[in-house]
Amino acid sequence: MENSNKARGGRPRAFDLEQALDAAMHLFWEHGYEATSLAMLREAMGLTPPQIYNAFTDKETLFRKALMRYHETEIGFALEALSAPVSTGEAIRCLLIGAAEAYSRPGKPGGCLFVSGALAASPQAQAIADELRTYRKASEAAIAARLAKGKAEGDLPDNLSVEDLARYVAGVMNGMSIQARDGASVEDLRVLAQTALAALPAEGQNRGASSKERSHAGTLPRG
Amino acid sequence: MENSNKARGGRPRAFDLEQALDAAMHLFWEHGYEATSLAMLREAMGLTPPQIYNAFTDKETLFRKALMRYHETEIGFALEALSAPVSTGEAIRCLLIGAAEAYSRPGKPGGCLFVSGALAASPQAQAIADELRTYRKASEAAIAARLAKGKAEGDLPDNLSVEDLARYVAGVMNGMSIQARDGASVEDLRVLAQTALAALPAEGQNRGASSKERSHAGTLPRG
DNA sequence: AATTTTCCATAGTGATCGATACGAAACCTG
DNA sequence: CAGGTTTCGTATCGATCACTATGGAAAATT
Numbered sequence: 001m002e003n004s005n006k007a008r009g010g011r012p013r014a015f016d017l018e019q020a021l022d023a024a025m026h027l028f029w030e031h032g033y034e035a036t037s038l039a040m041l042r043e044a045m046g047l048t049p050p051q052i053y054n055a056f057t058d059k060e061t062l063f064r065k066a067l068m069r070y071h072e073t074e075i076g077f078a079l080e081a082l083s084a085p086v087s088t089g090e091a092i093r094c095l096l097i098g099a100a101e102a103y104s105r106p107g108k109p110g111g112c113l114f115v116s117g118a119l120a121a122s123p124q125a126q127a128i129a130d131e132l133r134t135y136r137k138a139s140e141a142a143i144a145a146r147l148a149k150g151k152a153e154g155d156l157p158d159n160l161s162v163e164d165l166a167r168y169v170a171g172v173m174n175g176m177s178i179q180a181r182d183g184a185s186v187e188d189l190r191v192l193a194q195t196a197l198a199a200l201p202a203e204g205q206n207r208g209a210s211s212k213e214r215s216h217a218g219t220l221p222r223g
Numbered sequence: 224m225e226n227s228n229k230a231r232g233g234r235p236r237a238f239d240l241e242q243a244l245d246a247a248m249h250l251f252w253e254h255g256y257e258a259t260s261l262a263m264l265r266e267a268m269g270l271t272p273p274q275i276y277n278a279f280t281d282k283e284t285l286f287r288k289a290l291m292r293y294h295e296t297e298i299g300f301a302l303e304a305l306s307a308p309v310s311t312g313e314a315i316r317c318l319l320i321g322a323a324e325a326y327s328r329p330g331k332p333g334g335c336l337f338v339s340g341a342l343a344a345s346p347q348a349q350a351i352a353d354e355l356r357t358y359r360k361a362s363e364a365a366i367a368a369r370l371a372k373g374k375a376e377g378d379l380p381d382n383l384s385v386e387d388l389a390r391y392v393a394g395v396m397n398g399m400s401i402q403a404r405d406g407a408s409v410e411d412l413r414v415l416a417q418t419a420l421a422a423l424p425a426e427g428q429n430r431g432a433s434s435k436e437r438s439h440a441g442t443l444p445r446g
Numbered sequence: 447a448a449t450t451t452t453c454c455a456t457a458g459t460g461a462t463c464g465a466t467a468c469g470a471a472a473c474c475t476g
Numbered sequence: 477c478a479g480g481t482t483t484c485g486t487a488t489c490g491a492t493c494a495c496t497a498t499g500g501a502a503a504a505t506t
Contacts, residue, residue: 009504010452032343034258038494040346048455049495059494111342115401120255120339122263133405167402167411168418175398178338179390182356188390195391199422232474233482261464271485272465278483282464450505456498463492471484476477 017055018069020045024056025066030109033063033118033128063117063128067135070113077102082142088150089203092169095143096196099173100189103180110184111177114139140170157201165200172196240278241292243268247279248289253332256286256341256351286340286351290358293336300325305365311373312426315392318366319419322396323412326403333407334400337362363393380424388423395419 023044027036038059042049056062077098081091103111114135121129144166150156156165176189184192246267250259261282265272279285300321304314326334337358344352367389373379379388399412407415 009450011454011502011504013453014502030343031345035343035345035348037345037492039492050454050456053495054453116343119334119342119401119404120253120258122254122258122260125258136401136405161414164411164414165418167407168415171398171402171415172395172419173398174401175394175396178342178359178397178401179394181342182359184390188387191384191387192391192394195388195422196395196419197422199418199420232480234472234474234484236483237472260462262462273467273484273486276465448506450503452501452503454499454501457496458498459494459496461493461495464490466487466489468486468488469484470486472482474479474481476479 013055015047015051020047020052020055021062021065021069022073024062025069025113026109028063028066028117029070029113030116032116034122034125060128064131067113067117067131071135074108074113075102078139078142082146087203088147088153088155089197089200091146091150092143092200093193093197095169096172096176096193097190099176100193101186103177104184104186104189110180110182112173115174115177116181136170136174139173140166143169155203160201168199169196236278238268238270238274243270243275243278244285244288244292245296247285248292248336249332251286251289251340252293252336253339255339257344257348283351287354290336290340290354294358297331297336298325301362301365305369310426311370311376311378312420312423314369314373315366315423316416316420318392319395319399319416320413322399323416324409326400327407327409327412333403333405335396338397338400339404359393359397362396363389366392378426383424391422392419 023046024041027040027044030036031040038049038052041052041059041062045052047055052062056065078095081094081098084091084094086094099112109116114132117132118125118129144162147156147160147162147165151158151160151162156162172193176184176192179192180189246269247264250263250267253259254263261272261275264275264282264285268275270278275285279288301318304317304321307314307317309317322335332339337355340355341348341352367385370379370383370385370388374381374383374385379385395416399407399415402415403412
């Protein structure tokens with residue numbers, strides 16, 4: 001907590017920390033970690049380099065704080081959807097529809113910062129790429145946890161791998177993030193989400209699937 | 224065709240062009256366009272800077288040629304699946320299963336170069352990011368064309384938007400690309416693909432859906 | 447007011463970025 | 477062989493990268 005407000009004397013900061021962090025977050029969101037130069041940050045944040053470094057240590061720390069702020073301010077829909085007192089199917093539906101909206105907000109960069117931030121990276125930025133992967137994996141784990149709860153409550157079949165299904169849902173969200181970046185509209189993403197939902201096992205109490213149905217796979221002949 | 228083999232005199236090239244291009248392709252595939260420095264390329268290709276620039280003009284041209292080579296050598300599964308004389312459902316199945324395998328080949332970078340190459344980019348590299356988006360859009364268009372063919376042949380319902388469904392399929396593939404980069408195994412991706420297939424409308428001749436079913440969306444209650 | 451503490455602004459650090467100048471070497475045609 | 481052409485290896489180029497040294501200005505403490 002070195003960043004707290006304890007006034008220990010000295011000249012007060014002449015700019016707003018959160019406002020500067022927001023500007024940095026949006027820039028990282030748009031261009032990714034490595035492609036965002038300090039010159040761009042300087043202009044977007046309206047600060048001089050020493051101001052940035054005094055407040056945020058270095059570029060990597062700034063990015064990590066931007067990640068935290070993104071997590072807090074931009075993707076509340078996810079935690080909300082996964083913790084809402086609704087059925088499992090409805091929770092996943094809210095999650096995907098929420099993603100459709102969050103990934104295509106007017107005035108915001110398209111897609112998800114966790115995906116756009118650093119999918120590929122130079123060897124020097126491997127730590128950042130790993131950090132982002134950790135965020136993505138945490139999201140997937142949160143989905144899996146919600147599915148496990150649904151399975152325990154009878155919303156989902158017993159013979160279902162929550163990890164597999166979570167990987168599908170997280171994968172669809174990642175794909176939506178790219179489609180958003182490629183110009184997909186909110187409606188486009190909503191339809192995509194709706195389509196993806198059709199792959200979920202039909203809701204209803206624990207109808208153990210018959211024969212040798214593998215995982216939760218669907219209605220299409222398997223060839 | 225400046226790169227052809229017409230021997231017009233002069234000192235012969237001391238290295239193999241395709242081999243060098245392959246090395247560059249794999250490096251771009253792993254680290255993306257901007258994060259791949261000329262020093263890295265130099266080492267991976269086993270060449271000096273003048274050799275690289277004489278053969279490939281500049282970094283951007285080198286990347287574009289690497290893209291073409293990737294298209295020719297690494298993703299034949301897609302064209303194959305979409306042009307095979309099989310049902311539409313089977314074609315999409317082959318496409319997704321093929322992607323599962325292509326995105327997780329041992330000894331190759333995970334995911335798809337079209338996605339990893341430059342999801343986010345600096346302003347200077349916007350042209351590259353646009354080029355990659357064009358490749359992704361072309362893939363989506365190819366899927367849409369195959370779906371349209373299937374619709375015309377009665378494989379798919381009449382009241383179905385091929386663009387919407389193509390966007391879903393392409394989105395799933397993009398998502399698989401990211402999951403592959405996050406360490407998903409071939410089996411993981413195959414299961415994901417199989418799950419995604421369950422969202423497709425049941426195959427069979429043109430059973431025009433009843434009531435007000437929107438697009439092709441599925442079996443789950445819509446809230 | 448004196449002291450301390452922190453921040454601000456200017457200017458510039460070494461390192462790395464993509465890309466080249468130069469001249470010698472190696473091939474073709476005559 | 478001479479003349480022309482292309483690639484070779486060596487040694488860089490200026491620009492930009494993330495980052496900071498320095499010194500004075502401003503506000504809180506004493």
